[in-house]
Amino acid sequence: MIRLTFDPFDPGALLTEFCRGRSEVGAVASFTGIARAEAGATVALELEAYPGFTEAEIGKIADGAKARFALDDFAILHRVGKIAPGEPVVFVATAARHRRAAFEACDFLMDYLKSKAPFWKKEHGPDGARWVEPRAQDHADLKRWEKETSR
Amino acid sequence: MARVLLFGRLSDLAGWREREVESPFLSALKARLADEDAGLGEALAGPGVQVALDQVIVRGDAPLNAVTEVAFLPPMSGG
Numbered sequence: 001m002i003r004l005t006f007d008p009f010d011p012g013a014l015l016t017e018f019c020r021g022r023s024e025v026g027a028v029a030s031f032t033g034i035a036r037a038e039a040g041a042t043v044a045l046e047l048e049a050y051p052g053f054t055e056a057e058i059g060k061i062a063d064g065a066k067a068r069f070a071l072d073d074f075a076i077l078h079r080v081g082k083i084a085p086g087e088p089v090v091f092v093a094t095a096a097r098h099r100r101a102a103f104e105a106c107d108f109l110m111d112y113l114k115s116k117a118p119f120w121k122k123e124h125g126p127d128g129a130r131w132v133e134p135r136a137q138d139h140a141d142l143k144r145w146e147k148e149t150s151r
Numbered sequence: 152m153a154r155v156l157l158f159g160r161l162s163d164l165a166g167w168r169e170r171e172v173e174s175p176f177l178s179a180l181k182a183r184l185a186d187e188d189a190g191l192g193e194a195l196a197g198p199g200v201q202v203a204l205d206q207v208i209v210r211g212d213a214p215l216n217a218v219t220e221v222a223f224l225p226p227m228s229g230g
Binding site for chain 2: 048050053056090117118120122
């Protein structure tokens, strides 16, 4: 499942729903990203997507995760529009027979979402708004997976 | 007639997000937009701006006669 939503969501409810009826997978890992207030520097986060294109590109990232890990299923829900500090921005869940694949696939999906997914992010602060580009750390996080591929 | 879409800082800069433009080629479309708004023209030619025709990234010039949507994508921030 890959979905974008303008509405706030409840990560607990999503996780409960994702776990439901799985008698063979054995392991579910999840990650929830929450908008940071940065001690008042960020009043709101605004995320723009290109509907259709953004989901398709996230689909390619998910195909990469499926090819790489023994993944049974996954769910990715991403907020778009204006997001207040403290609200969940992204939810990722992965299901696999064993925990290592579930943990690693979740980690992999988040690293790719944070650096490669087609979103445009604006931070609204007390002194106005600014467009944000990926942090150097996001690119460094992505490199971990490239190294492991070439090994 | 193609629907032109601007994302991120490009739409802030241009003051619009979406409009219909008639143009036979991508190069001609860019020239026309640059003619109307030199700042936007410069931004569209800037580093890291990608173009998607009907949601497929293209490089270089391309005919637009069968294209319904031209999207200009500035560097993406990730989620």
